[in-house]
Amino acid sequence: MSSIACDVSVLIPFSNGNPEEEQELLRCPLVKVQKVEYSNIHDTERLLDYVERVKKVVKEKNINNVLALCDISTFVHSAVARDFHSVPGPSVEASFLAFHKAYTRKYMDPAASTTPYAVVDLDSPTMLTDARQALRKAVVEPFIDAENFYTVDGCVIEGKIVHWAITDSLRYDDQDARFVTMICPTTLTHEQQKPIWDFYDDVMTRMIRFGFNNSFAHIEVFQMKDKQLKLIEMNARASRHHHALYSRCFENGRMDHVSLSAGHGIRHAPPVSTGKHGIMYLVKFQELERAGNLMDFGQIDKLRTDPDVHFILTAGPDEEVTDFFGSTGAHFCIVLAFGNTRTAVIRKLANVLRLTVKKPEKLTYPIS
Structure with a gap:
C-alpha cells in the first residue's frame, strides 16, 4: 500500500456524530484528515431535499470526500460525486442497482437467469392484483439447498478491483433464515476461495460498467449443494460493523x-x-420488549474494559424496542468477540452472552 500527502475533509451523511469514530478518522495514516462533518436528515425532510442541503454543506465547507456507511447514504454519496468532481465516488446508476435488490439480481448476478423474481409497486392501486399475478409467474426460492453463506468484501479504487475479505457464518438448520454471524478469517483454502473471488470480480466488473468507482462493495453469496454460487444481496458501501471486525483481524x-x-x-x-x-454476532430475539428486560446493560458496561469484546448498541436500557426499519431483524445489540483461534472466539462469545442476556430462551440463534 502506498501513501500520498493530501488533505481530506469528509462528510458522513445520515449520522448525528460519533466522537470515537471521528477521532479514529482523524488518525487515518493514509491521508491528512482536516475535518469530519456529520449530517442527518430531519424527521419530515424528503430525501431529495436532504441531498440538496448536503450539497450546500459540501460547497460551503469545501468537502472533498463523502463516507457512506449505510445503504441509503450511497445515494447521497453518488449524487454529490456527480455534481462535485472533487469528490470521488460511484455513479447514481451503480448505487441504484445495488440498492434495488431485484435489479441487483437482474443486472449484477452472473446466474440471474436461474433466479426468477417479480417487482410489485406497493403504491399502485392495483397492488394486490399485481402481486397475485407475480406469484403465479414467479417462484419464491427458499434456498433450502444452500450449504454455506459467505460475505465477500472488496473495493474499486481508480477502476481497479481490490479484494478485501471473505467471512464465514454459523448455520442453524432449525431456522428459516439458517445463516448468521460473520467469522473471520475464513477457513476456506486459497483454492476454495478462488471461485468466490472470481464470482465477486464478475459482479464488480458489471458494476464498474455502470460507473461504480472509488468505494467499497460487499456481496452476500449462497453456495449451493452443487457448489453453484448465487448472489443474495449487494451493498455499495463500507460498513461500520465490518471494519470493526477487520481492523482487529x-x-x-x-x-x-x-x-x-x-x-x-x-x-x-x-x-x-x-x-x-x-x-x-447480531443478538436477535424472537420477541422484543424493553431493552433492559432482555440484556444486562450493567454487565455490558463492565465488559467494555475487555479489549477482546466490543458492543454496538442501537437502544438504551429503558427504550422499548419493538419497531425496526429495514431488514436488520429483531435486534438492538451487536457483539464482536476476538481471540487467537476460532474455537476461542466462539467460546468468548458464548461467555459474553451468558453474562449479558437476561432471557436466553428468547434468543433466535443461541450460542453454546
Missing part, C-alpha cells in the same frame, strides 16, 4: 481509512491477517 484492514483515501492516487493491496480471529 487484518493489518490495514479498516475500510473507512481506505475510503478516505479513494481517488487520491493511493494504491491498495488486500489486507494481511494479524493472526487474530473475530466473530460479529
Whole structure:
C-alpha cells in the first residue's frame, strides 16, 4: 500500500456524530484528515431535499470526500460525486442497482437467469392484483439447498478491483433464515476461495460498467449443494460493523481509512491477517420488549474494559424496542468477540452472552 500527502475533509451523511469514530478518522495514516462533518436528515425532510442541503454543506465547507456507511447514504454519496468532481465516488446508476435488490439480481448476478423474481409497486392501486399475478409467474426460492453463506468484501479504487475479505457464518438448520454471524478469517483454502473471488470480480466488473468507482462493495453469496454460487444481496458501501471486525483481524484492514483515501492516487493491496480471529454476532430475539428486560446493560458496561469484546448498541436500557426499519431483524445489540483461534472466539462469545442476556430462551440463534 502506498501513501500520498493530501488533505481530506469528509462528510458522513445520515449520522448525528460519533466522537470515537471521528477521532479514529482523524488518525487515518493514509491521508491528512482536516475535518469530519456529520449530517442527518430531519424527521419530515424528503430525501431529495436532504441531498440538496448536503450539497450546500459540501460547497460551503469545501468537502472533498463523502463516507457512506449505510445503504441509503450511497445515494447521497453518488449524487454529490456527480455534481462535485472533487469528490470521488460511484455513479447514481451503480448505487441504484445495488440498492434495488431485484435489479441487483437482474443486472449484477452472473446466474440471474436461474433466479426468477417479480417487482410489485406497493403504491399502485392495483397492488394486490399485481402481486397475485407475480406469484403465479414467479417462484419464491427458499434456498433450502444452500450449504454455506459467505460475505465477500472488496473495493474499486481508480477502476481497479481490490479484494478485501471473505467471512464465514454459523448455520442453524432449525431456522428459516439458517445463516448468521460473520467469522473471520475464513477457513476456506486459497483454492476454495478462488471461485468466490472470481464470482465477486464478475459482479464488480458489471458494476464498474455502470460507473461504480472509488468505494467499497460487499456481496452476500449462497453456495449451493452443487457448489453453484448465487448472489443474495449487494451493498455499495463500507460498513461500520465490518471494519470493526477487520481492523482487529487484518493489518490495514479498516475500510473507512481506505475510503478516505479513494481517488487520491493511493494504491491498495488486500489486507494481511494479524493472526487474530473475530466473530460479529447480531443478538436477535424472537420477541422484543424493553431493552433492559432482555440484556444486562450493567454487565455490558463492565465488559467494555475487555479489549477482546466490543458492543454496538442501537437502544438504551429503558427504550422499548419493538419497531425496526429495514431488514436488520429483531435486534438492538451487536457483539464482536476476538481471540487467537476460532474455537476461542466462539467460546468468548458464548461467555459474553451468558453474562449479558437476561432471557436466553428468547434468543433466535443461541450460542453454546
